[in-house]
Amino acid sequence: MATTRRTAGAKVWLWRWRRNPLRRPSDLLEAWVVLATWVLVLLAGVLAGRAAAGAVEYGLAERGARAHPVAAVLAENAAVTSRAVPEYGNGSVWAKVRWTAAGTPHEGLVAVEPGLKAGSPVTVWTDQRGDLVSRPATAEQMRLQAGLVGSLVGLGTASGVLVCGWLVRGRLERQRLEAWDKEWETVGPRWRRTIG
Incomplete structure (x- = not known):
């Protein structure tokens, strides 16, 4: 009994990065956009969250020092x-x-x-x-508030970057569809003649 290899629906990982004659320039550009988006999501989210947490902790400590x-x-x-x-x-x-x-x-x-x-x-x-x-916040309360604010700011920043990446990717998809429409206008009439 011979084993058959399944090809329908098989997922090829990182296909946009591999050289092949079917890869369009827009596919490679999209791969770079996705990679840059995820790197920026992680960096921007972490950096913005840490900056916000530090600012909140500093503000609470300063307010506590004046009380x-x-x-x-x-x-x-x-x-x-x-x-x-x-x-x-x-x-x-x-x-x-x-x-x-x-x-x-x-x-x-x-x-x-x-x-x-x-x-x-x-x-x-x-x-x-x-x-x-008001009574100054305790060290535990400061950490909690700074952590909550930092998490919210980090998630918000990361979400904003993710939405921007999604919008750029959507624009690339629209351009790809427009290019297919133009190509079909050229190829479609010739293809119909060979079938009929």
């Missing part, structure tokens, strides 16, 4: 009221506090544990002028 903990006291009882802080998810409530920074008394609302009495000490975070700022 200073200051001792403050509650100006009112911290009761569970309509001023609950749902975004913290730990049952915190907004309460008025007072503190002194650079010799100037300040007052503002901060999230505190419910049930604290007026006069209880709390820590608030302020900038150089003594205005309230």
Whole structure:
């Protein structure tokens, strides 16, 4: 029993790179476009992601370096009221506090544990002028935020490069089809005469 070699549907890898009489210049150009697109997708995605992550981490570290903990006291009882802080998810409530920074008394609302009495000490975070700022991100939070932003920017950049490569490849395909149409206009009438 002789074995037959399957030829229908067999895929020839890297056919655009191999020399053969059927390869058109546009096939080789398309191979270079695909290769360049994938190289740029990897490079641009990684570089943009790393740059964005570094910028976010630097910005968070800089913001954290400008925030200073200051001792403050509650100006009112911290009761569970309509001023609950749902975004913290730990049952915190907004309460008025007072503190002194650079010799100037300040007052503002901060999230505190419910049930604290007026006069209880709390820590608030302020900038150089003594205005309230949010608590600086921890090292773990900075890494997480930088990683998320870097991943999103990297994926977005890589997707943009991939779409550009896809558009160039589509343009090459349209040019190839137009060339086939022109060639068919020349060959078609002669071919029909030989059949008929």
